[in-house]
Amino acid sequence: xxxxxxxxxxxxxxxxxxxxxxxxxxxxxxxxAAPDDAGAWLSLGxxxxxxxxxxxxxxxxxxxxxxxxxxxxxxxxxxxxxxLGRLEEAAAELRQGxxxxxxxxxxxxxxxxxxxxxxxHDEAARWLARACEAAPDDGRAAFALGxxxxxxxxxxxxxxxxxxxxRRAPAFTDARLTLADALASIGEHEQALxxxxxxxxxxxxxxRAAQNREVLRRALAEMRARRLLGKTERELARSALVVExxxxxxxxxxxPVPVEGGGARRIVRYTAPLLELHVTLDAGGGPGGGAxxxxxxxxxxxxRAARSEDDVxxxxxxxxxxxxxxxxxxxxxxxxxxxxxxxxxxxxxSALYASLLQGAPSVGWGGATxxxxxxxxxxxxxxxxxxxxxxxxxx
Numbered sequence: 001x002x003x004x005x006x007x008x009x010x011x012x013x014x015x016x017x018x019x020x021x022x023x024x025x026x027x028x029x030x031x032x033a034a035p036d037d038a039g040a041w042l043s044l045g046x047x048x049x050x051x052x053x054x055x056x057x058x059x060x061x062x063x064x065x066x067x068x069x070x071x072x073x074x075x076x077x078x079x080x081x082x083x084l085g086r087l088e089e090a091a092a093e094l095r096q097g098x099x100x101x102x103x104x105x106x107x108x109x110x111x112x113x114x115x116x117x118x119x120x121h122d123e124a125a126r127w128l129a130r131a132c133e134a135a136p137d138d139g140r141a142a143f144a145l146g147x148x149x150x151x152x153x154x155x156x157x158x159x160x161x162x163x164x165x166x167r168r169a170p171a172f173t174d175a176r177l178t179l180a181d182a183l184a185s186i187g188e189h190e191q192a193l194x195x196x197x198x199x200x201x202x203x204x205x206x207x208r209a210a211q212n213r214e215v216l217r218r219a220l221a222e223m224r225a226r227r228l229l230g231k232t233e234r235e236l237a238r239s240a241l242v243v244e245x246x247x248x249x250x251x252x253x254x255x256p257v258p259v260e261g262g263g264a265r266r267i268v269r270y271t272a273p274l275l276e277l278h279v280t281l282d283a284g285g286g287p288g289g290g291a292x293x294x295x296x297x298x299x300x301x302x303x304r305a306a307r308s309e310d311d312v313x314x315x316x317x318x319x320x321x322x323x324x325x326x327x328x329x330x331x332x333x334x335x336x337x338x339x340x341x342x343x344x345x346x347x348x349x350s351a352l353y354a355s356l357l358q359g360a361p362s363v364g365w366g367g368a369t370x371x372x373x374x375x376x377x378x379x380x381x382x383x384x385x386x387x388x389x390x391x392x393x394x395x
Contacts, residue, residue, distance in 0.1 A: 004034040012043060020051055038067040045076055054083045071097060071104045082114055090114045098127070105135035113144050121151040132164070139169025143178070150182065155316060158182055166195075173199055177209060180216075186316045189220040190345045227343025229368055229393050230291050233268070236279065241340040244312055245333065247272045257283075266290065274305045275333060276386070278375060297337040298375055298388035305330035315346065334389055341391040342366055356389065369394050 002010075011026025027044040031037060045061035048054075061069075061077035074097045081090035094111035097104065112128035115121075128145035135141055146161030162179035165172055176195050183192040193216040199209040228236055236242055247270040257265050264283035269276060276298040281290035299305045310332030327335075331353075338349035342365055352370050355363045362371035373390035 004030050004037075007033070008037070008040055015043070015047055020047055023047055024051075036067050038064045038069040038073060041067060042069055042073045042076065045073075045080065049076070049080060049083075054080050058084060058086075065093070071100075071107060075104075075106055075110060078110055078114065082117065087114055087118050091118065103130075103134070105131050105138060105141070108134055109138065109141045109144065112141075112148065116144065116148050116151065119151075121148050124148040125152060125157075132161075137168055139165045139172045139175060142168055143172065143175040146175075146178065146182075155182060155186060171202060173203065173206070173209075177212070180212060184216060184219070186346065187223075187339075188345050188347055189216050189223060191347060192216050193220060223345070224343040224366075226340075227366070228292055228295060228341050229343075229391065232291060233279070233281070236292065239340050240313075241277070241336055242270065244336070245272045245275055247275065247277055265293065271300075274299060274301055274308070274329065276300055276375075276388075277337075280392075294390060294392035295337070295341045296373060296375065296388055296390045297334065298386045299330055299333070300386060302330060302387070305333070337389060338370065338391065342368055342370075353389075364394065367394050368392065 007026055007030035011023045011030060013023075014026055015023030024044065024047050027040055027047065031040050031044065034040065041060050041064035045057045045059075045064060048057035048060060058077065058080040061073060061080055064073035065077050074093055078090040078093040078097075081087070081093065091111060091114045094107055094114060097107040098111055100107075108127055108131035112124045112126075112131055115124035115127060118124075125145060125148040128141055128148055131138065131141040132145055142161050142165035146158045146165060149155075149161055150158035159179065159182050162175055162182060165175035166179060169175065176199050180192040180195040180199075183189075183195065193213065196209050196213045196216060199206055200213065203209065226235070226239075228239055228241075241247070250269050250271050257267075266281045266283045268279050268281065270279065271277075278296040278298065279292060280294035280296075282293050283290055306328050308329040310327045310329045312329065313332035313336045315327050315332040315335050334353055335346060335349045338344065338352055339346055342349070342352075344352075344365060348365065352363050352365060356370065356372050362369050364370070368391055370389065370391050372387060374385040374387045376385060
């Protein structure tokens with residue numbers, strides 16, 4: 001009679017050569033003689049899993065765990081249960097594994113993934129965050145964390161996690177493309193395009209990335225084409241700035257005012273609660289026409305605007321590290337104004353705004369100049385000036 005050890009060695013050799021049927025039969029013969037061999041049960045379960053026989057895999061792997069199988073057996077058993085849709089059982093197995101001190105980072109990650117599949121997104125995010133801490137190089141844990149945060153509708157945290165996944169694993173295509181999708185969802189087409197092109201630099205024939213690149217290029221071109229500088233009041237009336245803030249024109253079209261060097265300008269005023277928008281038009285277009293030469297957004301009550309929640313523009317501001325800062329009405333209005341006036345991504349609008357707040361006298365972008373400026377108060381009374389952001393076409 002062939003010794004059990006020889007049967008096992010022969011079976012494993014057959015599996016390594018791709019003879020799955022022979023290897024499985026050999027392991028079953030070995031286990032008939034040595035039923036307490038946890039390692040053989042693990043190998044048998046793995047062989048069934050490789051063949052897609054998940055019921056058989058689960059039965060074999062359960063015996064591997066019962067007979068003292070280590071973390072590998074519990075992980076494999078939980079994965080088989082998950083493939084069978086037995087998510088609660090899979091989570092229970094993984095929770096037992098996570099109770100070890102210290103827990104295996106793979107167990108933490110798999111538990112988070114199973115909880116995600118159970119739609120327990122908050123709990124999934126907590127376990128996946130632990131997995132990321134326990135395994136600083138695990139890009140898949142960071143990617144799964146991003147998916148959990150996105151399911152929680154925390155796009156800032158999701159983008160931070162996707163960025164971390166890409167940092168950990170630069171060749172992780174799914175993470176990079178998902179990051180691009182998340183960035184595009186908040187209007188960051190420029191950054192999304194950069195991530196997509198990074199995929200194509202590694203995989204030139206990647207069909208999805210190539211398609212997404214064309215979509216993002218068109219979206220970016222359309223955004224830039226919608227910039228309000230150089231447009232007319234017709235385009236201004238359809239802009240997010242005017243529509244969302246419900247700005248209304250308060251004066252009839254003023255008479256043209258001659259300017260030095262020839263030509264004439266008109267200034268019209270739009271108002272809404274907490275906001276005023278002063279629009280400088282080239283009067284050469286005649287009544288009702290004329291290109292927008294400058295836009296000046298003024299907060300009529302800056303303190304109140306800074307205290308008020310931004311429930312109008314619903315701006316999402318995400319720093320490079322992925323953190324989301326609270327956005328008040330003043331910030332939301334200012335960033336929306338810059339994005340619409342210049343036709344730039346929100347990240348660029350945020351950078352320009354930050355430069356002004358940090359003391360820059362003016363900043364240039366895309367053929368325009370942005371600076372802080374004031375307009376006279378009521379009846380031009382001294383000390384009644386109101387401050388805001390002026391965007392003008394560069395001469």
